[in-house]
Amino acid sequence: MTVTDAPPAAAAVGGTVLEASGVTMRFGGLLAVNNVNLTVREGEIVGLIGPNGAGKTTFFNCLTGLYKPTSGQVRFAGVPRKAPKPPKRKRVKKAPSAAAVDAVTVAVQVPSLPKLSPLPPKPRAVVRAGMARTFQNIRLFANMTALENVMVGRYSRTSAGAITSVLRGPKFRREEAATRARAQELLDFVGLGKSTEHLARNMPYGDQRRLEIARALATDPKLILLDEPTAGMNPQETKQAMDLIFKIRDLGLSVVVIEHDMRFIFTLCDRVLCLVRGETLVEGTPGEVQSDPRVIEAYIGSGEDDDEDDDGPQDVVEEAKP
Numbered sequence: 506m507t508v509t510d511a512p513p514a515a516a517a518v519g520g521t522v523l524e525a526s527g528v529t530m531r532f533g534g535l536l537a538v539n540n541v542n543l544t545v546r547e548g549e550i551v552g553l554i555g556p557n558g559a560g561k562t563t564f565f566n567c568l569t570g571l572y573k574p575t576s577g578q579v580r581f582a583g584v585p586r587k588a589p590k591p592p593k594r595k596r597v598k599k600a601p602s603a604a605a606v607d608a609v610t611v612a613v614q615v616p617s618l619p620k621l622s623p624l625p626p627k628p629r630a631v632v633r634a635g636m637a638r639t640f641q642n643i644r645l646f647a648n649m650t651a652l653e654n655v656m657v658g659r660y661s662r663t664s665a666g667a668i669t670s671v672l673r674g675p676k677f678r679r680e681e682a683a684t685r686a687r688a689q690e691l692l693d694f695v696g697l698g699k700s701t702e703h704l705a706r707n708m709p710y711g712d713q714r715r716l717e718i719a720r721a722l723a724t725d726p727k728l729i730l731l732d733e734p735t736a737g738m739n740p741q742e743t744k745q746a747m748d749l750i751f752k753i754r755d756l757g758l759s760v761v762v763i764e765h766d767m768r769f770i771f772t773l774c775d776r777v778l779c780l781v782r783g784e785t786l787v788e789g790t791p792g793e794v795q796s797d798p799r800v801i802e803a804y805i806g807s808g809e810d811d812d813e814d815d816d817g818p819q820d821v822v823e824e825a826k827p
């Protein structure tokens with residue numbers, strides 16, 4: 506596909522779904538995101554681009570509430586987003602005596618554990634608000650089937666409590682059947698209708714990415730945020746991913762997408778925001794952004810566009826010239 510291929514007609518854009526104003530995020534002395542504004546309207550596809558380390562994922566994490574911005578505000582459906590509360594600390598028992606500690610230390614030599622990355626927030630809080638996301642690194646339940654993975658996403662919308670689930674009463678069985686049916690419907694929607702019983706870990710890479718999107722859709726979001734949805738995909742899978750995002754938009758959802766593939770972004774999006782060193786460099790239509798010399802310069806300066814086969818901004822601009 507060339508950039509001059511006409512994308513499907515944009516869906517009617519509605520009211521504001523997401524509004525980020527003056528979002529700033531510091532990590533110690535590092536200013537990862539500085540005073541960034543973004544408005545996303547109903548039925549709109551917005552692209553987030555920028556060289557490596559520009560602050561795209563950090564900004565994303567502020568939008569979803571995974572991070573609490575150092576300053577600024579994010580409003581979703583008119584309501585301010587809140588970062589998840591840290592888990593309550595259990596009351597620490599009185600410290601054992603030094604002698605007791607020594608005895609245990611001698612008896613058990615515990616190997617030092619690798620440091621784990623912080624867990625994402627409890628999904629329900631973010632999901633109930635009507636926002637869903639996928640991650641740069643695929644996060645599926647590898648040993649579950651495709652159907653089960655989507656059903657897990659769906660459980661955030663079911664109401665059966667713990668006791669009903671344990672007793673497996675009629676309400677639980679009704680909800681289970683509805684969850685299963687909806688999960689199958691979503692697998693059909695993303696083009697994985699025939700992979701229902703495949704284990705996630707055995708699925709081709711492009712299918713795993715689509716499965717993640719199906720799981721995100723299972724939460725009935727108003728807005729879906731996709732972090733590098735085509736990373737590692739071949740051109741055919743990338744084209745399928747683009748068609749799928751258009752289909753999602755046609756359902757009336759809003760989409761925010763981070764992607765390094767410029768051809769993909771400029772063909773897909775209604776609007777594009779380019780971040781550089783944590784700040785907004787340019788925001789506008791794909792045509793405005795791809796022809797802005799500052800964008801090309803930012804990519805060349807970052808060394809990210811040195812490969813003559815890739816689709817950095819200047820490659821796309823050159824191709825688009827008559």
Ligand SMILES: Nc1ncnc2c1ncn2[C@@H]1O[C@H](COP(=O)(O)OP(=O)(O)OP(=O)(O)O)[C@@H](O)[C@H]1O
Nearest residue numbers: 532535536537555556557558559560561562563564
């Ligand atoms: N948890 C963190 N603690 C400290 N610094 C961080 C943290 N997360 C990101 N950074 C730093 O913030 C800056 C922006 O990183 P971020 O991952 O948001 O960029 P990006 O545009 O998404 O990059 P890429 O395209 O490579 O994914 C980088 O300098 C990064 O090292």
